[in-house]
Amino acid sequence: MIHTLSISELTVSRGERLLFQGLDLRIQAGEAVVLTGANGAGKTSLLRTIAGLLRPDAGEVAFHDGDGNPLDERLARGRETHFLGHQDGLKISRTAREELGFQCDWLGHVQCGMDDAVQAFGLAPLLDLEVRRLSAGQRRRLAMGRLVGSPRALWLLDEPMAPLDARWRAVFADQMRRHLDADGLILAAVHDPLPLPARTLDLGGLT
Template identity: 45%
Template sequence: MRLVAEGLACLRGGRMVFEGLGFAIEAGEAVELVGPNGVGKSSLIRLIAGLVRIEAGLLRLEGGDDEATIAEQAHYCGHQDAFKPALTVAENIAFWSDFLGGGGIGREAALARLGLDHLADLPAGYLSAGQRRRLALSRLLTVRRPLWLLDEPMAALDQASQTVLGALMSDHIAAGGMVLAATHGPLGIPARRLALGRAS
């Protein structure tokens, strides 16, 4: 499997954020998307996730499911943790697993892997910032998708949780998955760097 971009351009708020962007990500590879604020790292992640319109260029997932969009074959974890605060931790992960189609490890196992199993019955609105981020990341495990699109995935995580996320990404890569992560710091795993230019 291979994610290929050719001549991508992104327009946000009447400003061309980037254009003529080309790259490829191979199965079994992690890529760190780096660059100063405002160059379009988050916009590129959201564009691949189908949340931002492609202004120009082509994006394709070679070897993927021809019947599904790239977004349907990707996990997107952005700055918003996308949980329902009134639902418990267990209910939130059940909702996302059912909504996205499941196919990964069990929900209880996913919570345990992220260190949230002891909080399963707690309403998600009571979680700390780091716990909320770990709950969002639990979707990566309960629903199997080849492409992980992560925007500042280490944000709000303590050192122990960063180590856990590094292990999850390593396991995903070892199984032939792909990771594209916008980050200002190291991912903690071997990764190729893709640098976007300076903001104008």
């Protein structure tokens, strides 16, 4: 399982615009890093690059296990990485139960993964509703279900708290704490500070 995520000399640009260059970052098991920066500074692009959805211009993203052995990139991303972006990846025509079940099954889960997810984010009353009937906050909670339902070591979160109300922000903070206690890794792009101890990486900003 992923113990260390190391990024070295990473340069990413979108089209003609250079977002950042020579970025170094190292996250170890049990550690959370908060990514800050102005709109357009490249927070989302960095997360997508780590998830393998975006090709960097230069530099390397590497995953290592507890003994320092490098992990195969495809396996590390395909089996041990969660990416929770702005878009929830939910199909509006299907019920919450179908979508949560699909996401957990597709990403791989433990026996009671879906029940844990339902319990953690209070999804029980939503399960039989079509996703189109859910509010933004409810959809986000449903999408977060896969973080719990399908345990993976590395969480890449893009503004995870934005649509949540105070109660569910606290619940999610609690889930993040548990994840860190269980030797997980978190890299989260946020505007509001995370309610847990975390290092900050500032990508700066545009003027």
